[in-house]
Amino acid sequence: MARCAAFGHACYSVHPLRSEVKKEAVLGFVEAAGRGEFDCIFFTSALPAKILAPLLEKPPRVIAIGPETARELLRCGINSETLPGFYSRDFVPYLGDWIRGKTIGLPRADVPNAPLIEAIAKAGGIPREFRCYQLAPTHEPLDLCRADAVLFTSAMSYTKAIWTPRKGMLVMAIGEITAKAMMCGGTVPTIIGDGSLEGTLTVLNEFCGRTRIIR
Numbered sequence: 001m002a003r004c005a006a007f008g009h010a011c012y013s014v015h016p017l018r019s020e021v022k023k024e025a026v027l028g029f030v031e032a033a034g035r036g037e038f039d040c041i042f043f044t045s046a047l048p049a050k051i052l053a054p055l056l057e058k059p060p061r062v063i064a065i066g067p068e069t070a071r072e073l074l075r076c077g078i079n080s081e082t083l084p085g086f087y088s089r090d091f092v093p094y095l096g097d098w099i100r101g102k103t104i105g106l107p108r109a110d111v112p113n114a115p116l117i118e119a120i121a122k123a124g125g126i127p128r129e130f131r132c133y134q135l136a137p138t139h140e141p142l143d144l145c146r147a148d149a150v151l152f153t154s155a156m157s158y159t160k161a162i163w164t165p166r167k168g169m170l171v172m173a174i175g176e177i178t179a180k181a182m183m184c185g186g187t188v189p190t191i192i193g194d195g196s197l198e199g200t201l202t203v204l205n206e207f208c209g210r211t212r213i214i215r
Contacts, residue, residue: 007201014142014150016161017135019047022110029107029130030055038105038128040095043080044088044116046072048107048132053078063091066196086175086195092119100124110134111156135160144169151200152189155181174200 004011032038033056040061043049046069053076062080064070070082083090092099103126106116110131120127137160144150144163149170152158155178165171171187173179175195182189191207193200 003197004201007205009201009204012146014144015138015140016142016157016163018138019109019133020136021051021133022131025130025132026051026055026107029105029132032128032130033059033105036060037103039102040099041105041107042088042091043069043073044106044108044113045069047109049073051132052107063094065091068197086199087177088113088116089119091116092123092125095123095125102126103128106130107132149191149204151191152178152182153197154178158182158187159185170204172200172204 001011029052033041038060040063041059042063042065043052044065046066049064049069049072053073056076056078059078062073062078064073064080064082065088066086067082070080073080081094083094095102099120101124104120106127106129108129108131110133117127117129135156140162142150142161142163144166147169149172150163151172151174152161153174158173158178158181165187170191171182171189172191172193173182173189174193174197176192177195179189179192191200191203193203
């Protein structure tokens with residue numbers, strides 16, 4: 001809400017998905033990290049950081065996919081590096097040759113990401129994936145009656161959403177992957193961000209002809 005306000009907008013959350021923590025996978029990851037089995041941990045979203053950061057002691061090199069994930073880690077005293085882009089495909093290029101022979105811990109949602117696993121292995125790294133939570137549809141219609149715009153923050157949040165487009169409502173995608181899923185579903189977003197909330201709000205304000213209020 002604070003970041004939306006900084007760009008001159010008010011927001012409220014609607015929930016097409018709910019998260020369900022998988023306790024055995026969380027425990028397995030924390031124990032492996034405690035034994036020093038990872039050379040690097042890659043947090044691909046803020047939610048696994050929120051779940052796991054309070055449980056980690058003396059973690060190895062930590063990479064966050066974006067600033068929100070990095071902020072979540074820092075709240076628990078974990079310093080991390082932030083990828084220059086906002087997609088998991090940026091991870092292997094970011095590490096470069098360092099990844100060769102390194103074991104990468106991947107606490108993730110129970111959603112396949114074969115390209116990430118394959119990219120790590122192809123670069124000589126050793127991926128160890130822990131599916132620490134799953135996302136389940138709420139099956140509840142989104143309350144958009146007060147909204148002038150709707151922002152879908154992931155492909156799954158769009159594909160599992162129950163909602164009715166309304167004339168005059170601005171439809172936004174946080175990034176290109178979400179936008180592709182929306183277009184496949186017959187919804188063409190007017191605003192497509194760079195994968196981050198800040199980037200999406202910047203594009204929104206350019207579309208609206210406005211400037212950021214707080215710097």
